[in-house]
Amino acid sequence: MKCRGTGVEFRVGVRAGYATVVAEWLSGCVMFSGFKEVREDEKSQMVGKVFSNVASNYDLMNDFMSGGLHRLWKDRLDFVCIFVLIISFLSSRCFLYFTCSAQFIRLVSKLSPFPGMKHLDVAGGTGRLSLLNEVYVKNAECAGDVAFRILESVNSIKRRALQDPLNDDLQEETRIHVCDINPNMLDVGKNRALEKGLGEDKSLVWVQGDAEALSFEDNSMDGYTIAFGIRNVTHIEKVLSEAYRVLKRGGRFLCLELSHVDIPVFKELYDFYSFSVIPRLGEIVAGDRESYQYLVESIRRFPPQEKFALMIADAGFQKVEYENLVGGVVAIHSGLKI
Amino acid sequence: MVRLSKWLLKEAGTVVDKTLSDILVCPLSKQALRVCEEPPSLISDSIGVSFPIKDGIPCLVPTDGKILDTDDTMKHDNAADDSANNK
Numbered sequence: 001m002k003c004r005g006t007g008v009e010f011r012v013g014v015r016a017g018y019a020t021v022v023a024e025w026l027s028g029c030v031m032f033s034g035f036k037e038v039r040e041d042e043k044s045q046m047v048g049k050v051f052s053n054v055a056s057n058y059d060l061m062n063d064f065m066s067g068g069l070h071r072l073w074k075d076r077l078d079f080v081c082i083f084v085l086i087i088s089f090l091s092s093r094c095f096l097y098f099t100c101s102a103q104f105i106r107l108v109s110k111l112s113p114f115p116g117m118k119h120l121d122v123a124g125g126t127g128r129l130s131l132l133n134e135v136y137v138k139n140a141e142c143a144g145d146v147a148f149r150i151l152e153s154v155n156s157i158k159r160r161a162l163q164d165p166l167n168d169d170l171q172e173e174t175r176i177h178v179c180d181i182n183p184n185m186l187d188v189g190k191n192r193a194l195e196k197g198l199g200e201d202k203s204l205v206w207v208q209g210d211a212e213a214l215s216f217e218d219n220s221m222d223g224y225t226i227a228f229g230i231r232n233v234t235h236i237e238k239v240l241s242e243a244y245r246v247l248k249r250g251g252r253f254l255c256l257e258l259s260h261v262d263i264p265v266f267k268e269l270y271d272f273y274s275f276s277v278i279p280r281l282g283e284i285v286a287g288d289r290e291s292y293q294y295l296v297e298s299i300r301r302f303p304p305q306e307k308f309a310l311m312i313a314d315a316g317f318q319k320v321e322y323e324n325l326v327g328g329v330v331a332i333h334s335g336l337k338i
Numbered sequence: 339m340v341r342l343s344k345w346l347l348k349e350a351g352t353v354v355d356k357t358l359s360d361i362l363v364c365p366l367s368k369q370a371l372r373v374c375e376e377p378p379s380l381i382s383d384s385i386g387v388s389f390p391i392k393d394g395i396p397c398l399v400p401t402d403g404k405i406l407d408t409d410d411t412m413k414h415d416n417a418a419d420d421s422a423n424n425k
Contacts, residue, residue: 206395209397213365213366218368
């Protein structure tokens with residue numbers, strides 16, 4: 001079997017090796033590489049050594065093994081799951097790039113918020129994020145996150161700008177609408193706004209509604225974001241056409257969603273993680289294997305980056321492009337209404 | 339002081355409602371909405387449906403609307419039928 005990414009050849013079950021994984025993170029590249037050859041009888045010893053190595057170095061990715069050990073890991077799945085849990089608790093820094101905050105920051109930066117803007121954040125309550133976080137961080141903890149970041153970004157612009165009456169008026173006109181089909185998420189979002197001191201801010205408008213039938217006027221929004229929500233809708237085309245309808249000319253559509261991985265070895269890693277580790281983790285931590293199984297399958301069912309970009313273009317958007325984060329685990333699609 | 343804050347909250351509530359009717363439109367007909375104080379709701383006169391406001395959050399999901407009959411009394415009907423007729 002030859003690894004397309006690195007050209008390293010190895011025989012499954014006999015020779016194990018590190019693969020060179022180039023994962024593109026949000027701010028920079030992290031490259032792991034190494035090569036180790038083992039005899040078959042030393043395989044299990046090496047696994048044990050590697051895990052304790054990793055545990056002490058707090059770096060999971062560094063010692064990941066490719067295809068050859070896949071079968072071995074399946075037998076020790078529970079061990080892997082508990083190990084992953086421990087590592088992630090101990091090394092939250094290491095998984096910073098997996099967290100929603102980093103992804104939301106990237107999303108909001110693409111928006112270029114400005115005072116006086118009218119923005120719509122759909123499925124603002126759901127804030128589902130990295131695979132690891134999904135297991136032990138409740139979705140509600142991210143309710144309203146995108147909206148808060150946009151508002152803080154706009155407010156920071158105001159502080160930097162000169163104090164003049166025109167800017168103050170514009171600041172009054174800024175409005176971030178948060179729309180979600182689930183009222184509980186909106187309640188949590190409202191409470192989080194209060195905690196952050198944004199409760200009195202008239203700029204935040206919470207509306208319960210359906211992304212497929214938005215209750216906003218045509219050509220009324222400067223920006224539209226949907227983070228980890230479009231995967232769960234029934235009719236993606238309807239959501240896209242509604243987004244096109246409410247956006248002003250020159251308005252930007254942004255969609256953050258779990259997507260498809262293409263990088264050779266990382267893909268196998270991700271598949272193993274998704275189909276074996278995540279449901280088992282869900283079973284251990286939340287006692288609910290089916291939901292996480294469904295979650296993982298729904299991610300796979302969602303159209304790949306190119307196809308989704310075509311769907312966005314079909315809705316009428318121009319300059320449709322996408323950016324892969326974490327090697328394609330998450331993708332930000334964007335389009336302009338011209 | 340307590341009376342003042344209660345009055346302020348009530349005022350804030352009505353102000354917010356008015357702002358809502360300025361910003362929001364009916365999700366089905368995309369026409370303007372009218373604020374109703376008691377029970378707090380947004381009414382779409384174009385299709386005769388009323389959408390409730392719970393805890394200050396307007397609930398504009400099409401299936402949550404209540405159809406109003408001509409006498410303005412509320413029926414607990416699914417507005418989805420109405421939307422099907424409209425389409």
